[in-house]
Amino acid sequence: MRIIETTADLKELAKELDGAPYLALDTEFMRDSTYWPKLCLLQVAAPGVAVIVDPLAEGIDLAPFFKLIKNPKIVKVLHAGRQDIEIFWHKGRVIPDPLFDTQIVAMVCGFGEAASYETLARKLAHADIDKSARFTDWGRRPLTKRQLEYALADVTHLRTIYEVLSEQLSRTKRESWVAEEIEALKCQELYALDPAQAWKRLRPRSANKRFLTFLAVAAAWREREAQARDVPRNRVLKDEVLLEIAANPPGDGEALERIRSVPKGFAASKMGRSLLEAIAGSKEAPAPEIPEQPERRRRRREPSPAAVDLLKTLLRLRAEDARVAPRLIANADDIERLAAGDDEGVPALTGWRNEVFGKDAIALRNGQLSIALENGEAVIVELED
Numbered sequence: 001m002r003i004i005e006t007t008a009d010l011k012e013l014a015k016e017l018d019g020a021p022y023l024a025l026d027t028e029f030m031r032d033s034t035y036w037p038k039l040c041l042l043q044v045a046a047p048g049v050a051v052i053v054d055p056l057a058e059g060i061d062l063a064p065f066f067k068l069i070k071n072p073k074i075v076k077v078l079h080a081g082r083q084d085i086e087i088f089w090h091k092g093r094v095i096p097d098p099l100f101d102t103q104i105v106a107m108v109c110g111f112g113e114a115a116s117y118e119t120l121a122r123k124l125a126h127a128d129i130d131k132s133a134r135f136t137d138w139g140r141r142p143l144t145k146r147q148l149e150y151a152l153a154d155v156t157h158l159r160t161i162y163e164v165l166s167e168q169l170s171r172t173k174r175e176s177w178v179a180e181e182i183e184a185l186k187c188q189e190l191y192a193l194d195p196a197q198a199w200k201r202l203r204p205r206s207a208n209k210r211f212l213t214f215l216a217v218a219a220a221w222r223e224r225e226a227q228a229r230d231v232p233r234n235r236v237l238k239d240e241v242l243l244e245i246a247a248n249p250p251g252d253g254e255a256l257e258r259i260r261s262v263p264k265g266f267a268a269s270k271m272g273r274s275l276l277e278a279i280a281g282s283k284e285a286p287a288p289e290i291p292e293q294p295e296r297r298r299r300r301r302e303p304s305p306a307a308v309d310l311l312k313t314l315l316r317l318r319a320e321d322a323r324v325a326p327r328l329i330a331n332a333d334d335i336e337r338l339a340a341g342d343d344e345g346v347p348a349l350t351g352w353r354n355e356v357f358g359k360d361a362i363a364l365r366n367g368q369l370s371i372a373l374e375n376g377e378a379v380i381v382e383l384e385d
Contacts, residue, residue: 001148002050005057007064013044013051014064020046022075023068024158025096027084028138028151035226035233037087040138045155052152056141066092075100077162079117079154082185089191099182102158105165108177110323117154117161125160129153174324177352181328195223199288202239204246209287215246217282221275236271237262249279303339311335313371314364317380318357329357338365 004010017023028041042053042065055062069076069088076096078084080103088094106115111123121127133150136143143151169175184190199219204212219242226233233239238261250256253267256276266272312335319326330338330348337346338361349358360380363369370381 001052001145001152003148004051004053005060007059007061010053010060010062011064013053014068017044017046017049017068017074018071020049020074022046022077022100022159022162024077024155024162025069025081025084026078026151026154026158027087028136029083029087030137030139031232033232035230036090037083038139039087039091041143041151043151043155045152045159047159050152050156052148056139062091066094069096070094072097075162077102077158079103079120079158079161082190085185086191089188095186095188095191097186099186100162100166101178101182101185102161102165104178104181104185104328105169107325107328108174109165109168109172111325113325113327117158120161120165121153121157124164125157127153127157127160129157174352177324177328193223193227195220195227196288198223202242204243211246213282213285213287214249214279215242216288217278217285218242218245218275221278225271225274237275245279249283250276251280252276303336307339307365308335310364310371311339311361313378314361314369314380315357317371317378318360322356324356329353330361338362341365 004013024043024045026043027039028043029037029039031037039055042055042062044051044053044065053062053065054060066088068074075098077100078096079101081096081099081101085095088096102117102120103115106120107113111120118129118131121129130146130150130153133144133147136147136150138147138151169178196216199212199216202215202219204215206212218237222233222236222242225236229236241259241261244259245256248255248259250259253272253276256262256267256272257264267276315326315330315335319329322329330346330353334346334348337343338348343349343362346358347353348361360369364371368383370383371378372381373379
């Protein structure tokens with residue numbers, strides 16, 4: 001088993017892989033007690049190559065790896081890669097491109113809503129994954145041979161999965177079906193973690209400007225503290241505390257300590273004083289900009305539950321016919337908007353989604369299609385004029 005533990009060896013690996021058609025990538029990380037994910041292992045595979053890189057090795061510089069995955073001529077292959085990409089962005093300010101996410105591609109190739117790596121390995125690579133090392137503390141050293149073999153298997157079988165899915169995708173000419181999902185996965189805003197936007201994670205129910213002003217300030221303060229100290233957000237203050245601060249902003253330490261779940265003595269600490277200063281300084285601050293309300297909140301009427309159920313059935317039938325996961329075609333909001341007649345801007349009515357489902361959804365709503373039972377199975381029936 002090849003393990004890279006020095007910068008010099010990593011540079012040699014990068015040279016070796018510079019002409020590879022693709023790289024299968026995976027990471028092992030820990031984040032139970034930190035804000036930022038702690039990268040513990042990097043697994044890399046290409047045709048004829050399978051390597052583990054130890055990012056915890058003393059003195060190793062990962063710059064050659066990040067330079068390699070920026071190469072636009074090499075396809076970077078991940079499975080359910082959002083967390084891996086977050087690590088690449090945080091550690092190296094790089095998002096792999098071009099990108100091939102096998103979970104997304106599997107959803108348009110007939111493997112269901114959330115095809116697991118184990119399922120794809122079994123069906124496409126004819127390999128069984130040993131799960132005994134799944135809950136390994138990847139930050140500990142030394143790692144056992146079994147643990148390293150488990151980690152490396154995450155990319156060795158990924159090579160075969162990629163090659164099979166890539167061929168299927170090309171044969172069915174569905175590359176455009178996954179393009180939008182892949183582009184969304186490459187959006188930097190997913191990984192930037194801007195403190196000014198942290199209040200949105202709390203999903204406030206109130207649109208009161210004063211409430212949102214204090215919530216944004218308190219959430220931004222917590223985010224900066226968590227990032228600087230590299231601890232989970234709730235280790236700084238719990239969500240419920242931020243919501244209470246927004247509803248009843250404390251004017252002094254005594255008021256802050258009266259809030260439920262605020263640790264004893266917190267108000268007198270450096271963090272507590274810093275929070276009170278942020279609250280005091282925000283009294284004249286403008287409220288954060290509230291995202292535009294979804295179209296469904298401005299409907300002329302609410303959709304009929306029966307119409308929603310019919311459209312869901314149609315979606316399921318059309319998804320089965322096309323062998324694609326339903327959620328890639330339309331989500332719950334799309335279905336409700338179609339049932340209510342609010343068609344403008346519904347993604348399911350554009351492109352390939354319209355061909356697979358959207359046009360039939362309109363036909364069903366207009367009485368040009370029906371759903372019936374035939375031999376105990378739901379079928380779609382075209383109605384004559």
